[in-house]
Amino acid sequence: MGDDSKEIKVTYETLYEVLRREKSKDELQKLDESFFRDVLEYLKEKTRIVQEAAGKFDMFSVEERENTQIQLNNVRRILKEIYERREKKIIDMALNKSKTNSSIIDTTNLLAKEHELYNEAVKLLDTFRKDILLSLLELKSSGVSQPATWQEPSSESPAPEPEAEPASSAPETEPSAAAGRVNVKFLQKIEQFVGKELELYGPFEPDTTAELPKEIADILINKGSASIVE
Numbered sequence: 001m002g003d004d005s006k007e008i009k010v011t012y013e014t015l016y017e018v019l020r021r022e023k024s025k026d027e028l029q030k031l032d033e034s035f036f037r038d039v040l041e042y043l044k045e046k047t048r049i050v051q052e053a054a055g056k057f058d059m060f061s062v063e064e065r066e067n068t069q070i071q072l073n074n075v076r077r078i079l080k081e082i083y084e085r086r087e088k089k090i091i092d093m094a095l096n097k098s099k100t101n102s103s104i105i106d107t108t109n110l111l112a113k114e115h116e117l118y119n120e121a122v123k124l125l126d127t128f129r130k131d132i133l134l135s136l137l138e139l140k141s142s143g144v145s146q147p148a149t150w151q152e153p154s155s156e157s158p159a160p161e162p163e164a165e166p167a168s169s170a171p172e173t174e175p176s177a178a179a180g181r182v183n184v185k186f187l188q189k190i191e192q193f194v195g196k197e198l199e200l201y202g203p204f205e206p207d208t209t210a211e212l213p214k215e216i217a218d219i220l221i222n223k224g225s226a227s228i229v230e
Contacts, residue, residue, distance in 0.1 A: 010035075010042040012071055015078050022085045028093070028109040035111060039079065046072045090114055094121035098129055101193060103223045134192075137200055182217045183229040185209045190225060 021029045032038070046068055053065035090110065097105045110118055190204040204210060209229055212220070220226040 010038040012075060015039070015075060015082070019078050019082050019085075022082055022089075026089075027106070028086060028089045030109045031111060033111060036113065043072070043075070046075070086114065087117070090118050091121055094118050094125060097122050098125035100219065102219050104219070138192075180214050181211050182214050183209055183211050184217045184220060184226040185229050186220075186226050188225055190220070 018029070018031065049068045050065055050072065053062070053068070056062075056065075093105055093107070096102070107115065107118060186204045186206055186208055188206055190202050192200060192202040201210075201212065201216070217226065217228070221228060
């Protein structure tokens with residue numbers, strides 16, 4: 001129900017078309033902002049018809065009630081599938097946002113309530129990614145409780161603590177002159193973050209330079225956090 005169908009009320013056929021488009025496209029499809037309100041009114045109207053016909057016993061009323069009830073049941077199944085397909089796409093968007101911290105995730109087709117779901121999902125994923133993954137990679141204790149079988153090293157033979165690694169402007173796992181990398185100058189402070197292959201980058205201070213994979217450099221440049229160094 002895009003811009004060309006704003007005057008069309010919700011019907012069984014329009015809901016079926018919404019489901020067809022969500023099934024055939026990978027990206028979230030555009031819906032009118034009033035979609036949930038319109039669907040609610042449609043369901044109320046169909047329910048009213050069933051209830052009014054329930055007290056009548058003429059052939060026409062019985063047939064109308066049965067047909068409306070069948071359609072109402074089908075609509076509920078369609079709505080459930082529409083929601084679950086959009087829900088999965090929203091969770092995938094939130095996962096990509098949390099993994100890449102990219103500002104280019106397209107959220108324009110999210111409805112208001114879906115935007116709440118997306119923001120909460122990103123927040124939750126970011127919290128646990130920092131608490132578990134980044135803590136492990138930085139050799140820190142995470143907020144996750146240790147299992148009951150875990151025992152700290154005995155004080156009689158203390159295990160040596162790992163030496164702190166100096167902050168590096170490039171990940172250890174990437175050669176400094178690898179293909180597909182560009183030199184950038186940082187315009188603002190960038191906290192340490194993790195790349196696609198779980199490699200660590202940063203932290204970076206303003207006016208410092210580093211060589212980064214092009215896709216990461218493009219994200220930082222698009223956000224205004226860095227500029228390319230010729």
